[in-house]
Amino acid sequence: MTRFTAGKLHVHTSPEQLAKVTRALRATGRKIAFVPTMGALHAGHRELMSRARRIPNTVLVASIFVNPLQFGAGEDFDRYPRPLDADLAACEEERVELVFTPAREALYPPDAQVTVHAGPLGEELEGAARPGHFSGVLTVVAKLFNIVRPDYALFGEKDYQQLVLIKKMVRDLDMEPHIIGVPTVRETDGLALSSRNAFLDADQRAAAVALSAALTAGQYAGREGEQAVLASARDVLARTPELKVDYVALRDPDLGPAPERGDARLLVAAKLGDTRLIDNVPVLLGRPDLAQHG
CATH class of the missing domain: 3.40.50.620 (HUPs)
Known part of the structure; x- marks a missing residue:
């Protein structure tokens, strides 16, 4: 050899x-x-x-x-x-x-x-x-x-x-x-590390933090169910008009339809200028007390 x-x-x-x-x-x-x-x-x-x-x-x-x-x-x-x-x-x-x-x-x-x-x-x-x-x-x-x-x-x-x-x-x-x-490695402000981040100028870099902020908001809404998760994430994204959002989606961990309760995945994709950014987080759907008692 x-x-x-x-x-x-x-x-x-x-x-x-x-x-x-x-x-x-x-x-x-x-x-x-x-x-x-x-x-x-x-x-x-x-x-x-x-x-x-x-x-x-x-x-x-x-x-x-x-x-x-x-x-x-x-x-x-x-x-x-x-x-x-x-x-x-x-x-x-x-x-x-x-x-x-x-x-x-x-x-x-x-x-x-x-x-x-x-x-x-x-x-x-x-x-x-x-x-x-x-x-x-x-x-x-x-x-x-x-x-x-x-x-x-x-x-x-x-x-x-x-x-x-x-x-x-x-x-x-x-x-x-x-x-x-x-698991995803992030900057201190939450932005997911990506080689494409190098394409962002200073204003775009500041705006990009909205992706992780939207995902965090969706995570916190998880106990209220799918629609609350999506609404919370979209509300945060809407405050950053520079972002051209492609999708905000909630799926199960294998990317099938989201369950009513249990583990799910929240995903987002958007463009800033010519740069496409994606991110995602795990979400736990449903109130813990309901999940325990069926």
Whole structure:
């Protein structure tokens, strides 16, 4: 195998070489914990890596690849930040041992035709606003899983619909990785960390806090039921006219219809200028006394 020194950062651009290394490591009894990213790493990515490091007997692998398949026409693929040197330095600080940084042609040969279809959920919420987005996400994740062959793969809950769809893909296609969702990391004012936050100017950054404030208001209204949750969130968003709200939705944890009582998920998407932002929080629906006594 390609020489591997535990505790040191190794960067691979070849899928074949990385696959050889991870197969050899698994043959020695090591487990692979995998954090796929599009780079522009921030504290949210670092939290994924930190959580992965805490899994016993694992080698931590990360990928950095801006996936063209998940960007639609007119989206921000060309301006998406690509600070590779800074990202590699962050990986080294987080004690990542293998980093995969493939070129586009390495993952998508010119004659590639087969993709993963995301199913009906892939056409709702974010999928309705970004047709084909989730098929692009699932296709690249499936390819990365086939190359890395991880035992564990970690994804942030900020991209909650993505997390749910990846779990469904792993289940439906009999894939091996155990998928671990990691809670959203936020700024001190509540804004969810995202690489796209770098696109916001000062006024937009101040306005963006309305998303997390709306979600918090919805959480507090949870005991009053679905309509109160949605009304509370929408009321907060309406006070920030700069936000062009796409949706505010309440669903069950698997993104089916919201239950009358119990665990649910509140999701929001909006644009500030040309930048699309998403966020979500868990919500407990129904009064505790009613839930206890049925």
